[in-house]
Amino acid sequence: MKQEFLEIFPWGEHFELGVAEIDAQHKILLQALNEMATGIIFEEPVATLNTRFELFIEGARHHFKTEEKLWQQYEQENPLLLGHRLDHVKLLEKTAELQHQLEGNPQSALIEQTLAVLSKWLATQILEEDKYAVEYVLARQRGLDHRQAHSHAQHQVDSAKNRIVKVVVTNFNSLSNITRHLTRKVTEARMVKNLLAASEKRLQEAMDYAQIGYWDFSAGGKEVTWSDQMYDLFGLDKHQVPAGPATLCSIMDEHYHAQFKCSLDSAFERGTEHFVEYPITRPDNGEVRWIECRGQIIYDANGQPERMSGFVQDITKHKESERKVEQLAFFDPLTALPNRRLLVDRLEQVLIATARSSKNNALLFLDIDHFKTLNDSYGHDVGDQLLIELSKRLSDCLRKEDTLARIGGDEFVIMLENLDENPMKAALQSELIGNNILNSLNKPFQLSDIQYNSTVSIGITLFSGHENGSTELMKQADIAMYQAKSRGRNALCFFDPEMQNRVSSQMELEAQLRLALQQKQFQLYYQPQVNAQGQICGAEALLRWQQPNGELTAPGSFITLAEETGLIIPIGEWVLASACEQLQQWQRQSHTEALTLSVNVSIKQFRQPDFATRVLSILRNYNLNPAQLKLELTETLLLTDVERTVAQMNELNRVGIQFSLDDFGTGYSSLQYLKQLPLYQLKIDRSFVRDVLIDHSDQSIVTTIISMANGLGLEVIAEGVETGEQQHFLSQQGCRHFQGFWFSRPVAVDDFSRLLEQPALPAVG
Numbered sequence: 001m002k003q004e005f006l007e008i009f010p011w012g013e014h015f016e017l018g019v020a021e022i023d024a025q026h027k028i029l030l031q032a033l034n035e036m037a038t039g040i041i042f043e044e045p046v047a048t049l050n051t052r053f054e055l056f057i058e059g060a061r062h063h064f065k066t067e068e069k070l071w072q073q074y075e076q077e078n079p080l081l082l083g084h085r086l087d088h089v090k091l092l093e094k095t096a097e098l099q100h101q102l103e104g105n106p107q108s109a110l111i112e113q114t115l116a117v118l119s120k121w122l123a124t125q126i127l128e129e130d131k132y133a134v135e136y137v138l139a140r141q142r143g144l145d146h147r148q149a150h151s152h153a154q155h156q157v158d159s160a161k162n163r164i165v166k167v168v169v170t171n172f173n174s175l176s177n178i179t180r181h182l183t184r185k186v187t188e189a190r191m192v193k194n195l196l197a198a199s200e201k202r203l204q205e206a207m208d209y210a211q212i213g214y215w216d217f218s219a220g221g222k223e224v225t226w227s228d229q230m231y232d233l234f235g236l237d238k239h240q241v242p243a244g245p246a247t248l249c250s251i252m253d254e255h256y257h258a259q260f261k262c263s264l265d266s267a268f269e270r271g272t273e274h275f276v277e278y279p280i281t282r283p284d285n286g287e288v289r290w291i292e293c294r295g296q297i298i299y300d301a302n303g304q305p306e307r308m309s310g311f312v313q314d315i316t317k318h319k320e321s322e323r324k325v326e327q328l329a330f331f332d333p334l335t336a337l338p339n340r341r342l343l344v345d346r347l348e349q350v351l352i353a354t355a356r357s358s359k360n361n362a363l364l365f366l367d368i369d370h371f372k373t374l375n376d377s378y379g380h381d382v383g384d385q386l387l388i389e390l391s392k393r394l395s396d397c398l399r400k401e402d403t404l405a406r407i408g409g410d411e412f413v414i415m416l417e418n419l420d421e422n423p424m425k426a427a428l429q430s431e432l433i434g435n436n437i438l439n440s441l442n443k444p445f446q447l448s449d450i451q452y453n454s455t456v457s458i459g460i461t462l463f464s465g466h467e468n469g470s471t472e473l474m475k476q477a478d479i480a481m482y483q484a485k486s487r488g489r490n491a492l493c494f495f496d497p498e499m500q501n502r503v504s505s506q507m508e509l510e511a512q513l514r515l516a517l518q519q520k521q522f523q524l525y526y527q528p529q530v531n532a533q534g535q536i537c538g539a540e541a542l543l544r545w546q547q548p549n550g551e552l553t554a555p556g557s558f559i560t561l562a563e564e565t566g567l568i569i570p571i572g573e574w575v576l577a578s579a580c581e582q583l584q585q586w587q588r589q590s591h592t593e594a595l596t597l598s599v600n601v602s603i604k605q606f607r608q609p610d611f612a613t614r615v616l617s618i619l620r621n622y623n624l625n626p627a628q629l630k631l632e633l634t635e636t637l638l639l640t641d642v643e644r645t646v647a648q649m650n651e652l653n654r655v656g657i658q659f660s661l662d663d664f665g666t667g668y669s670s671l672q673y674l675k676q677l678p679l680y681q682l683k684i685d686r687s688f689v690r691d692v693l694i695d696h697s698d699q700s701i702v703t704t705i706i707s708m709a710n711g712l713g714l715e716v717i718a719e720g721v722e723t724g725e726q727q728h729f730l731s732q733q734g735c736r737h738f739q740g741f742w743f744s745r746p747v748a749v750d751d752f753s754r755l756l757e758q759p760a761l762p763a764v765g
């Protein structure tokens, strides 16, 4: 018989472990083993076989030395590596023992043993022990400690179990091919039989070892076979249930049915591998197990799919270790919060996403003040308790979509996403959350039997888009945190000094506004509203802030902040009550009893669910005629929730309260809505009045508003009238009510009383 080289165990990429030198040596050794097996199969002379064995043993010794040198620096700590060294010795002994049996034994008896050595070396040494060792060493080189490296390597080995299945299947196919090849060429049927028996036995053993179940079904699905092992894996009794898709579906989680079917269809249509992982509930004990299923189509001589066969394997342990590895890799074990790695990962995703949006985001860097002193005084257990308790309080201050991470000993980072598009507003939002955190942490912590007061320093940086990378942003927030520390701790600080100044002055203003409310520093000024003859028919109440230094501040510089902080609600309530008090007084005197009074109502105020009830209760307190109270709403109120707005207006209108639509023409009022609202008056915005004599489009707008108001039966008033010409033009267009500096600026109530003595405005002289 002509001597040929049989590649019984072909080299495949699944053997590659990632260290070039070791992979190269494995390849040479595998080749040498294949040659030994071939030599035995073809009954080479003993002397030739001896040479082959010696070559293999020499190569193996050299290889083992290389491996052991690589682990040397870590092996003291790792018993698994020491165990592996013993396996090296055993493999060399076993090979030497086989070599001794060459003399005087029929070579057919050696075939099986040689194949056994090969399979065991492949399955347990290369794919498990060597893989473990290489993964462990590489992980240590990347800086992981023993525990982390062990866990990582173990996980890799668990994952590789799937590859063992593949290798075994590939090798089985290879052996079958070789067998067929030999049948044609080799006349000795004995040899073929031995080889087949050996390969089948190896396959069965390998499948038992890896707990693999085997299945097979014909293309029409008529004949279905499940191995006993498969029934065992599924927790089914083969005498009670038939093999087949119905049984499988009855135990498989139904969310995976579609995916399973899709994979099967694709295998038949495109010849792809059938590969699915799915959970089952074992009927015998109710346990949920994860199963991996792989299968391949077998084609007939005409290239038509004939059957499909494959394997199932219980991968529950692998799934669990995958989850544990993920937990270890991305979460802080003490607090279960995301760690630095996961934070940076999310930060980078947000950077990519915000490149396409105009939203702002913020990073808050938190460092616990004097944490080291706590640790030194009470020990690490108490320090750990504080970290756990503190992380709970931090989580309570955040929204679901925010990320809270522990990135080091006493350092936490919070990422706030989707803040306002306006940087100043976004800064105020993050400052509010930062202050909530400071307040919530200022309450004492109960750590075992110690009551401990802890504070943090917070650094904030805002970001949107791509202008800074994640490292730069973390650095900015860190720098800001140090600034907060240098300001005496228990504080927050923005990275951007300009932002810091603006936020600080806003904070100061907010505090002053609260004080202004308490100390009654607000006043109402009244601006006359006149009819076509210049007679005062009413007034608009306008808020003024009489500061302790005597300065009178107009609302432009504080109303927005009052709205953002919610202070507008108590302020607005004060305005409404004061205006009603004034109206009551007017209604009690004959020469002022017909005056109307307009009061501005901000959106936030109007949107309070009990706004109508509050207004009605104020009205009752002052017992006045509601028909002379006019609430001024802005057009923007109509942009959202129109139905609720209309309902609320109707409720107030029913008792007689009038409504005026302020700043008319600047918003997006739909005429449709306008018709639905119980409006009394439209107020032409002063921006149109200002240029009405020189700007044609302002002229058209003003003319249109007036004729539209007339058409809808609404009163129309022009605000911001500064000259007689403007009044004249507006009168010609049909406007009958006016307000503006031309008649009078807003004035204190006493001055307003004096204005009332004038027969008409503007006052002459």
Ligand SMILES: Nc1nc2c(ncn2[C@@H]2O[C@@H]3COP(=O)(O)O[C@H]4[C@@H](O)[C@H](n5cnc6c(=O)[nH]c(N)nc65)O[C@@H]4COP(=O)(O)O[C@H]3[C@H]2O)c(=O)[nH]1
Binding pocket: 527, 541, 542, 543, 554, 555, 556, 559, 572, 575, 600, 601, 602, 632, 662, 663, 686, 719, 720, 721, 722, 739, 740, 741, 742, 746
């Ligand atoms: N250039 C010019 N301006 C004129 C003329 N006539 C009146 N004004 C000013 O225009 C503003 C009219 O009030 P607004 O449009 O409701 O605009 C008000 C209103 O939106 C808000 N506001 C005032 N008081 C209150 C209040 O009590 N509550 C609420 N929510 N907002 C208020 O603050 C805004 C500004 O109020 P003020 O500074 O008092 O400014 C007043 C008034 O002084 C004029 O001929 N020329």
